[in-house]
Amino acid sequence: MRLFLVTIGVILLVEFIIFLPSAANYRESWLNERVQAARIAALSLEAAPSRMVSEELSNDLLMRAEVLAVAELSDDMREQILPPAMPLEGPMKEIDMMSESYFGEIGETLETLLAENGRMLVIRGMGSGEGRVLEVILPEAPLKRGLTAYAGRILIVSLIVSITAAMLIYFLLIALVVRPIQRVTQAVIQFRQDPGSWTRRLGPTSRRDEIGRAQNALADMEEAVSDSFRQRERLAQLGEAVAKINHDLRNTLATAQLASDALSTSDDPRVQRAVPRLERALERAIGLASDTLRYGRSSTPVARLQMVRLAETVSEAAMEGIGDGGQVSFANEIDPGLTGYGDPDHLYRIAANLIRNAAEAMGEAGGTITVSGDPTRIDFADTGPGLPKRAQDNLFKPFAASSRRDGTGLGLSLSRDLARAMGGELSLVETSETGTRFRLTLPAAPPAK
Structure with a gap:
């Protein structure tokens, strides 16, 4: 479950990082649409006599453009093209569409989402000619509602994508990583409990990644340790067998040594030459039997x-x-x-x-x-x-x-x-x-x- 939640959190974080530029792009497009609508409304005055229209037509143009007022600035002059239907009251936020930077747009987007209600926007864009600036006044509330709805849609899509991706990644990790590691861990525990058992042995795998290498290394280690245990068992059995026959063997060698002592009294020169070598051979045989017994008991031969x-x-x-x-x-x-x-x-x-x-x-x-x-x-x-x-x-x-x-x-x-x-x-x-x-x-x- 923790892996599942971490995956969702990482994907949501990535979606949030992507959301900021997307929301800034939505805001810029929305503002450009309002400015373009205001520009079209202003162009309709060109056909009117003396560039004057009735108050009713002016209000209708403002409503269709979804703005409150339209003016055009040139040098130090300000021409009111479409005046507001009523006095404008409330805080004003000025936005220069011609000089906004990329990161500035992201900051303005966050400010719009967090701003208090009732604010108005003063948008400045390209005018009808060189050196002329179109000024559009509109309420911020529609933009804020649009950004909020856009953020909600992005959030829903992000949740669906993140949960789906998290489930896929979760089950893939379970199948490809977690379960194999659990099998390796279980094999280590079982091998520790019974190193000599072959039924619980984890066999080699064809995987070429780190988990496969770990499993193959574990299989090799289990085989090597099992071989070592079997060799120790054989040595223990050998030591036990030597211990059983050691007493009889030493008695037999002692009898032979007594016989060699009797031979040493012979006057035959050939016997006299052979007896010392025979005695040394018997002494070494007795020592060899004792040392073999000590080896079976894993003791170090004393020099x-x-x-x-x-x-x-x-x-x-x-x-x-x-x-x-x-x-x-x-x-x-x-x-x-x-x-x-x-x-x-x-x-x-x-x-x-x-x-x-x-x-x-x-x-x-x-x-x-x-x-x-x-x-x-x-x-x-x-x-x-x-x-x-x-x-x-x-x-x-x-x-x-x-x-x-x-x-x-x-x-x-x-x-x-x-x-x-x-x-x-x-x-x-x-x-x-x-x-x-x-x-x-x-x-x-x-x-x-």
Whole structure:
């Protein structure tokens, strides 16, 4: 209703602005008609002897012209052509039709509408010859009545037009603006109440205006948030499943660790060489199970920072990541004596994940994985086919970044979390048809005490 009333008010305001020039034009036309009628009445005297007519004829001419008196001025002389039938009494308003301005006419029109009754107008216009001025005296009341009636007609027409236009604009705005905004608002409220519901989802629209863009943006946001909720639900389910099997898994690994302790007493040199690696693998497996459980609970992995032999850690991770090798070769270009500041287990898991991903990406075609770097930077490069566009757009996102059909995309996400837990970062440097390069940055070692 407020919109409807505002529309009517705006249209009436526009009509009022248009009315003022129209009323001024009506007044000018009305006055010109009276002056022209008086001029014609004055011309009728030209045929009369000595330009004299009877009083009866003079009054008849004045009545037909709807004026009270007609005179003509020239220089300092004033010739009474048609004298008034009775003495003229009351206030006089002089109007010079030959010098009125546009805005002056508008002001005079408003003055006429607001003036008191009983006033007379003295109109001066062009006379019968050069230098002559025709003076016409007439009552203002007929002009005021005419302007009032004209204003009434304009008001009625304006009301009809404004109400009709307001109704059209109102219903158009309701259909094109208000209702769509209400639907968007309702969709936002319903989505806030139940983000996972698909039945209340507001779909995209083909509208190209701001409302259409807002609705499409809302639809995209709802889909993105719903996907995020589903991923969180899957992560929660994963965490719950890991929590259920974690106890049994750790018991199994503990049994294997006891067996490795028994093997350590063997005198076989080959067993003695294999046991330390087996023990480290079991310790990492136990830690991995615990960290996976913590990830399912959305906890941040805790880093135990110390100086680590980078080449040795990367080589051990490569043995796990590449497995039996196949057609994949590995080149460790890190200086054997180089150390970096980080968590040994975190570094091992990051390197194993990156090397495993590279080996799986190259597959049976084979290729080379090269690791190089310095104390604060380790680059993992391969000669594989590169990351597809979808994997690049969803890099480091759980369940979305994997380029393999059976992959979960957790590897890169976990690796970046581990890197950040150490105060470093894992990033993609480049990827193309000739290979991919990831970079792990490590924090600088604190100064020795």
